Amino acid sequence: MEIEVRAVAKLRESPAAQAVLSPIVEALCSSPADLSRLRVVCDWIQYRSNFREPVTCRPVLAAVPPAGPPGSPPAESPPGSAGESCLEVAVDLRRLAGADAAALVASALAARAGAGGGGGRERPSPAQIMLEPWVPGRMSCIWRFNTLYWQALSHWEKATGREYEQALPGGESDARNAGAARELILELFSIWDDLAARRALPGELYVLEIGVGNGSQARTWLDAFAELDRSHGRDYYRRLHYLMGDYSAHVLERARQAVAHHGGHVSALVLEATRPAVTLGFLAGKTFLVYMSNVYDNLPTDEVACIHGRMYRVEVRAFIRAGDAERIAGRFGTTAGQLCSLTDRLLRIGPELMSESLPQHFADTGQAVSFWQEVWDAIRLAERYVPLEGLDTYRVAPSLTGEILRPLLEAEGDVRMHVSNGALSSFAGTLPLLHPFGRVVCHDLFLTGRHQYRTGFCGPGKYDGSVVNWVNGPLLQLLASRRGFGVQFSPFRQRPSANVKTLTAQVRD
């Protein structure tokens, strides 16, 4: 048996966290589990709202489960001695502190054994209502919830009575920093002056912001630009095109109003952040600044792990505890068994049409939003590890195979980390947009060193109605390096102690 405590800082700081370890070991020793094939990982999940149970069992499969007939969900894995190489018990120290840890561990192991952990085919647990088959993390329905959040944000905000920014830590986006904006603008002026002297300055000067939020960053930046340009005297403002891109038309409209006084210098585009080139191909090689704030942490991701030297992909399955399902179903006049199809319908058509098409369950849009919020709050993720047979067979992003992961996985030994597929795809699609003297500036929740996967929990968590994962900074750094860009991380200037870091990417060499 091995025990990995990732919450190393909390373990030192928290006597309650320390006190939990001993009961966990005692509970495991008292169980019939094969201790030689057991590993325990202890996290400290900082997100109050998350997808984890305090104790979870995760089978580590010995082989890729056989695919079922076309169109059918993937076959259940045969857990236990035949199909599992080992079992991982995942513990949230924060929630176990003060609880009966031994009982919770014993209960989780018993439930696992009851689900077929003894060696036969896995049986669905009556304690859980499954919302999907086993899928890679980025394919989970939690990302459909995330999409719905941004598409139907106005309904969500109406129901909660607050704008989404207020749900962020600190109550506002990280995007407002006039000082940093002025610094960036003056650097741009310097580059442009130099290019102009060499007759190499393009006629149109493009700046792109992806994920504009409520437009406060754009407004801060453009106001500063206009003011600095007046004193600089080169008339760059006349040539400036500020493009605002966002997935949410609702958010984009709000941003557009915020910068309306800049008139024709601003264009607003609905775009999919993971595929910027689809909308912005015309900017290839032309953009002097791409600005992003808190976009990457909200894009779909898989997780991969190296366990005992073998590589695995983490598969997940969203479920709702039976008790929660009964409660939600009762409130909306349905049954727990119908919850899965109702949820799927909500994710397909949104709350407005939901209430129109099913008035017997949802009297109005507000009722449908309440259903949405309750299901979202109740969703948990079961996890398992499936062997990754060849990194090159794993398509990380449209233009990337899993080979990009190899240097990190090989360097780190046994580790579990995010692939940040959406962020990688977005970043890979953004770099070609840059002018040779352009740069990407991105504020986000970045891990800046590989070791951080050993020392903390990096998601997923729930931010209001959206998903948050810390972004694999070293992987972005590696990708950029392979494409001729250098990436640097620095503390976020506005709040240096914040978890948010600033990524800057520009041409290397």
Place this chain on the structure above:
Amino acid sequence: MPGNVSEPQVLLPTTVVGSYPVPEWLGRLKTEYYQRRISAQHLGEIHDVVIKAAIKDQELAGIDIVSDGELRRDNDIGYFLARIPGIHIPQRAKADYYDYYDAEVTRPLPEEDGASLGLAADFAFTRQQTHRPVKFSFTGPFSLSRRIRDSAYPSTGGLVRALARRLNAEARSLARAGATLLQIDEPFLAGYREHAGLAIEAVNIVTDGVGVTWALHVCYGNRYARPSWEGHYDFLFPAVKAAHVDQLVLEFARKGLDDLRLLREHSWDRSLGLGVIDVKSAQVETPGLVASRIRRALGYVPAERLMINPDCGLRHLPPEIARQKLRAMVAGTALVRAEITRPPGGGRGSGTRRLPAAAARSGPGAGTGSPGDGTGAAPAAAAPPGEPAAPPARRPAARARASQHA
């Protein structure tokens, strides 16, 4: 038999700039070497095999003047710096083979020490693999100097000239090994336009006394398939007119043909290597598009002084895309050749100038224009790939100019 070859004898000869695609698997193997996980001997054998394949690809595409694809090189700089005596590279292991070294010079470079960079051996291997004329390229002294931290020379020019003298010695070795077409690449020059005069002075040091056809390639950079610089070729003129070279090899496909005017304005009277293939785009040009670019260039440079090539090296393109692009280039060139040699009244086969078989040769797919582009004509007489080019109709001899400079 391979190695017994003469100059290309065709009008509008097709060639490459130098590098050939490095597939992901080859990149990984190269990186394995730089991380000391495979031996230099094994990597050398791998390189031998891929160079043979690259040459075969070019032959099948119908390229008249082929190269080794620069496949032995880690990048356009490191391969040379690692071999030049006196250049200190503290860390030779790399995270990725394509990374540049961190190199420095703390004392003036040793000279006349008889040391070799090994380029002649590289050329000799390539020469043995093909009947076709071979272009051999190497990075010029100015661009090499840009990747060296210099604390040995009082001015930029000192290091550049010293590098040029080292390259001159290497060029002499290449000529002795049988090289007849050498190309100096200056991919960094566009970023340092104020140094154009120095770069040309250094080019002349490299070419001094070496009686081959010399080409000078200046582009806007092709690192990771991205341009490193933007602008126009006006910075080259008039300085480049003083260069002792026979051909100027420039990129036009990606940037457009506007800078062709510079050749007329500055009375460039030597050959032009016309870039007709955008190596930074995976979109394959049609033969018709290639032909249209050549036709426009003919308004500025006579056919006798025009070479047809991609904008730059093909290194970053997927191999199959590169092959398709080369085939399109050959087919597009064939279209224009046919127009030029057609007699005034038209009529098949009654041209006043006979095209040699090599000129008409095209590989699989060549001459099969894309649907709708109206360029589907295929050359009539296709010789089997790998066969020697038949009857030479002499291209105006660039060699004469080389001798004149020599």
